[in-house]
Amino acid sequence: MKYVKEILRGLLIGIAGIVPGVSGGTLAVSMGVYDKIIGAVTHMASEPKESLRTLFPYALGGAVGMSGLAFIIEVLFVKFPFATSMTFIGLIVGGVPALRKKIDRHQSGMKGYAAFLIVFCLMIIMTIAGGEKGSGSVNLVGAYTGGISSRFSVFLCLICVGMISAATMVIPGVSGTMLLMMMGYYQPVLSSFNRLQSGVLTLNAAQVIAEQKILIPYTIGLVSGIFLCAHMVESLMENYESITYCVILGLVLSSPVVILWGIPFSTLGIGEIAAGLISVALCTAGVARMGE
Numbered sequence: 001m002k003y004v005k006e007i008l009r010g011l012l013i014g015i016a017g018i019v020p021g022v023s024g025g026t027l028a029v030s031m032g033v034y035d036k037i038i039g040a041v042t043h044m045a046s047e048p049k050e051s052l053r054t055l056f057p058y059a060l061g062g063a064v065g066m067s068g069l070a071f072i073i074e075v076l077f078v079k080f081p082f083a084t085s086m087t088f089i090g091l092i093v094g095g096v097p098a099l100r101k102k103i104d105r106h107q108s109g110m111k112g113y114a115a116f117l118i119v120f121c122l123m124i125i126m127t128i129a130g131g132e133k134g135s136g137s138v139n140l141v142g143a144y145t146g147g148i149s150s151r152f153s154v155f156l157c158l159i160c161v162g163m164i165s166a167a168t169m170v171i172p173g174v175s176g177t178m179l180l181m182m183m184g185y186y187q188p189v190l191s192s193f194n195r196l197q198s199g200v201l202t203l204n205a206a207q208v209i210a211e212q213k214i215l216i217p218y219t220i221g222l223v224s225g226i227f228l229c230a231h232m233v234e235s236l237m238e239n240y241e242s243i244t245y246c247v248i249l250g251l252v253l254s255s256p257v258v259i260l261w262g263i264p265f266s267t268l269g270i271g272e273i274a275a276g277l278i279s280v281a282l283c284t285a286g287v288a289r290m291g292e
Contacts, residue, residue: 010061018066041230070194082268086276089256090283097288099249108242119250155217161185162221167229
C-alpha cells in the first residue's frame, strides 16, 4: 500500500512537471516527500541501492503522469494558443505572492534587487531579440538539417536545456517547463515526446528512432543535471535563499511577455480572448489562494 501511495504521489508530481507554471518541487514539498527525494538523489553515489529503491516509485508515477498529459497539452496549444497560454500565465503569476514571502529584503538588500532586475531585463531582451521564438517556436527539426557543426551545436544546446530544466526541478516554486517555454523549447520537446509515444504505440520503429536526435541529448542533460545540480541548488537555497528567490521572481514576472510574444493577436476571435482573460483571472486567484 505504501508503494502504491508513492507511485500516486509521483503521478501528481509528473503531471505538475509537464504543465508550465506548476512546480513539481512545490507539490513534492506539500506532500512531504521533497526532502526524501532530494536526499535519495544526493546520496546516489554513496547509497545506490537505497536511493534507487526510494526513487523508483516516484519516477514510475512521474513518467506515467507526463505521458498521459502530453497529448492533451499539445492539442490545446494548437487549437487554443492564446487561451492556453493565458491559463499558464495565470498559474505562473498566481505563485508570485508565495515567492515574495520567501524573500527576506533585509538579507538580500540591494543585491536582491539587482539580481531581480538583471534577470527580468535579460529575459525580455532575449525574447525581443529572438522574435517569435519567444513563444516556443524553436525549429529543432530544421536545425538538424544543417551541417555537422550545426547539428553538434543543436546537440549541445539540447543538453544544456535539459540541465537547466533539471536544476529547476529541485527548486520548490520554480517550473522547469515554464523556463522551457520561455527559452522556446517547450513545444518542440513536447511534440517530439508525443511523436515518440505515437511511434511506440503504432510500432513505428523509424519514427521512434527519428525522435532520438532530440530526446537523447535532452535526456542526457536532464539526468546529468539532476545529479550535478542537486548539491549546488541545495547549497544556494541554504546559504543564499533570498537572492536565489529574487532571481526566480525575475524569471516569473518576465514570463507573461515571453510566453505571449509570438501569439498572432490579429487572428484571435472574441471568444478565445474572453476565455483567455477569464482563465488567467481564475488561475491567478486559485494559485494565490492555495499559496496562502
